[in-house]
Amino acid sequence: MSCSPAELLAVLAARELRGVTTVFAGVGLPLLAAVVAQKTHTPSLTIVVEGGSIGLEMVPGKLPNSTNEMRIAHRARMLPGITDTFLFAQRGFLDVGFVGGAQIDRHGNLNSSVVGPYERPAVRLPGSGGANDILSLCRRVMAMTVHERRRFVPRVDFVTSPGYLHGGDARQRAGLIFGQLSRVVTNLCILGFDETTRAMRLEALHPGVTVDDVVQNTGFELVIPERLGATEPPRDEELEVLRSLDPERRLL
Amino acid sequence: MGIGPADFVQARRRLEAKPQKVGEKLTSLEEAASLVRDGDHVAIGGCFFSRTPLALLREVLRRGPKGLTLSRNLTCFEGEWFMTAGASDTVVTSWIGIGHPWGLSRPVRELVEGGRVRVEEWSHLGLGLRFRAGAMGVPFLPTLTMLGSDLMGVGGAKTMTCPFTGQTLCLVPALFPDVAVLHVHRADPTGNCQIDGYPHMDADIARAATRVVVTAEQIVPEAEMLRQADRTVIPGFVVDAVVEAPWGAFPHECYGLYEADFDFFDAYVAAIGATGTGVVRDYLDRYVYGPRTFAEYLALFGEERLDRQARRARELVG
Numbered sequence: 001m002s003c004s005p006a007e008l009l010a011v012l013a014a015r016e017l018r019g020v021t022t023v024f025a026g027v028g029l030p031l032l033a034a035v036v037a038q039k040t041h042t043p044s045l046t047i048v049v050e051g052g053s054i055g056l057e058m059v060p061g062k063l064p065n066s067t068n069e070m071r072i073a074h075r076a077r078m079l080p081g082i083t084d085t086f087l088f089a090q091r092g093f094l095d096v097g098f099v100g101g102a103q104i105d106r107h108g109n110l111n112s113s114v115v116g117p118y119e120r121p122a123v124r125l126p127g128s129g130g131a132n133d134i135l136s137l138c139r140r141v142m143a144m145t146v147h148e149r150r151r152f153v154p155r156v157d158f159v160t161s162p163g164y165l166h167g168g169d170a171r172q173r174a175g176l177i178f179g180q181l182s183r184v185v186t187n188l189c190i191l192g193f194d195e196t197t198r199a200m201r202l203e204a205l206h207p208g209v210t211v212d213d214v215v216q217n218t219g220f221e222l223v224i225p226e227r228l229g230a231t232e233p234p235r236d237e238e239l240e241v242l243r244s245l246d247p248e249r250r251l252l
Numbered sequence: 253m254g255i256g257p258a259d260f261v262q263a264r265r266r267l268e269a270k271p272q273k274v275g276e277k278l279t280s281l282e283e284a285a286s287l288v289r290d291g292d293h294v295a296i297g298g299c300f301f302s303r304t305p306l307a308l309l310r311e312v313l314r315r316g317p318k319g320l321t322l323s324r325n326l327t328c329f330e331g332e333w334f335m336t337a338g339a340s341d342t343v344v345t346s347w348i349g350i351g352h353p354w355g356l357s358r359p360v361r362e363l364v365e366g367g368r369v370r371v372e373e374w375s376h377l378g379l380g381l382r383f384r385a386g387a388m389g390v391p392f393l394p395t396l397t398m399l400g401s402d403l404m405g406v407g408g409a410k411t412m413t414c415p416f417t418g419q420t421l422c423l424v425p426a427l428f429p430d431v432a433v434l435h436v437h438r439a440d441p442t443g444n445c446q447i448d449g450y451p452h453m454d455a456d457i458a459r460a461a462t463r464v465v466v467t468a469e470q471i472v473p474e475a476e477m478l479r480q481a482d483r484t485v486i487p488g489f490v491v492d493a494v495v496e497a498p499w500g501a502f503p504h505e506c507y508g509l510y511e512a513d514f515d516f517f518d519a520y521v522a523a524i525g526a527t528g529t530g531v532v533r534d535y536l537d538r539y540v541y542g543p544r545t546f547a548e549y550l551a552l553f554g555e556e557r558l559d560r561q562a563r564r565a566r567e568l569v570g
Contacts, residue, residue: 068450175411
């Protein structure tokens with residue numbers, strides 16, 4: 001079965017949730033990925049969203065437009081206040097988080113605030129919301145993004161959400177002693193980070209994608225190891241579950 | 253002008269100096285809106301398009317206020333209505349826009365990129381802890397979020413070395429709004445408030461503010477509140493004015509009662525896309541300045557649409 005870039009991203013994100021207890025998911029593809037994980041391999045997965053919904057179930061076709069509306073409270077086990085929801089992450093209960101952003105740099109820092117200077121930006125973006133908190137506080141975080149040169153920049157204009165800051169042990173030195181950005185999943189490849197320098201490293205290519213495709217769409221020098229993994233293409237079962245959640249294909 | 257961030261002494265003195273209001277606090281939307289004064293820091297309850305006190309905010313806008321600072325954890329189109337009306341030039345928030353499906357907000361972009369409005373951005377938890385510190389009456393709270401990010405330089409967060417462990421901590425200053433405006437499910441005439449579904453940050457915001465104005469879907473007798481006192485999240489002594497305002501968050505949602513009317517969102521964003529941000533002023537004329545009462549405002553949507561949104565709410569969480 002062929003699939004769209006959004007479908008590929010959602011399926012790969014879902015696979016990262018195998019055996020995971022709790023996931024902090026935003027609306028859009030992360031929520032769909034979490035539900036696919038529940039329905040294909042980890043039925044016990046508890047989905048947490050920042051608006052204050054824990055253990056929700058999604059009604060197929062009723063895609064939520066925010067993290068704090070009735071569509072994302074369906075059959076929820078708990079509806080805590082928003083501050084308390086994030087404090088579950090600060091305490092260390094939340095295993096995996098998902099984030100996105102308009103820009104990402106070679107140390108995995110994400111920008112969803114401004115393009116250009118903060119006070120007089122060229123483009124005012126919506127802002128952090130909970131992205132900074134997720135990347136600061138969850139045990140393991142995955143970024144999902146479209147792979148474009150204008151998004152993969154040497155240094156983000158504004159660090160909304162901290163990856164590895166300037167690399168090395170900068171993240172720990174800033175006081176971010178828990179959690180880490182473990183993966184960046186794009187429509188071309190899966191990326192990780194060098195254990196010492198914390199520079200972004202290519203790890204696996206999606207079917208039909210070459211190293212050159214990745215390099216051409218990245219605005220900085222990637223670490224490219226000799227041995228690269230190959231992404232297993234989405235299986236029919238994964239795509240069927242995913243498509244059943246969004247029959248109008250608003251996101252897919 | 254408002255109280256400086258973290259000035260917990262002055263915040264307490266102001267609360268102590270406020271005339272204590274006892275007994276019934278029921279009033280009209282017009283009277284309640286007059287508790288929002290020029291130059292105030294106004295904290296808005298609910299979150300994004302959930303339990304936004306739109307009936308009250310509409311009445312505040314009709315008074316033509318100036319120099320307001322707004323704070324809200326996630327800011328929806330009510331923010332750009334205040335900015336476009338010239339009522340506010342500073343918004344303290346973690347996110348501002350209409351919602352993911354509608355893309356970047358053009359009005360917000362124009363106003364902020366043109367230097368007419370400043371967005372003071374915090375992380376969602378960072379802003380939540382600012383309200384909580386205010387609610388606790390202390391000058392700041394420590395947290396492990398925001399560290400190392402450029403958000404540290406925007407709104408005045410600081411770091412400190414923990415005196416117990418030596419770890420680096422982020423400190424967020426307490427936020428003490430001059431006035432909080434909230435919409436809840438039910439209140440009694442003395443201001444005890446209950447919320448169904450998502451609590452959001454309302455209880456903290458109410459405690460942090462000097463003045464508190466509440467609209468409720470329903471005013472119920474005190475005896476009814478007593479039967480479920482464990483559901484009460486804001487006690488009457490925190491509240492200065494209560495107004496009965498059914499549908500008071502519409503076209504935003506009120507948990508269990510009505511779903512947000514996304515057709516309104518679609519039409520609003522499409523109109524801006526087609527004719528530019530000037531259309532926001534037309535919306536203000538049609539929905540804010542035109543209708544003299546909230547009932548006239550609701551009539552613009554029509555009963556059929558209200559019924560439909562109530563039915564959708566029951567389907568989702570009924």
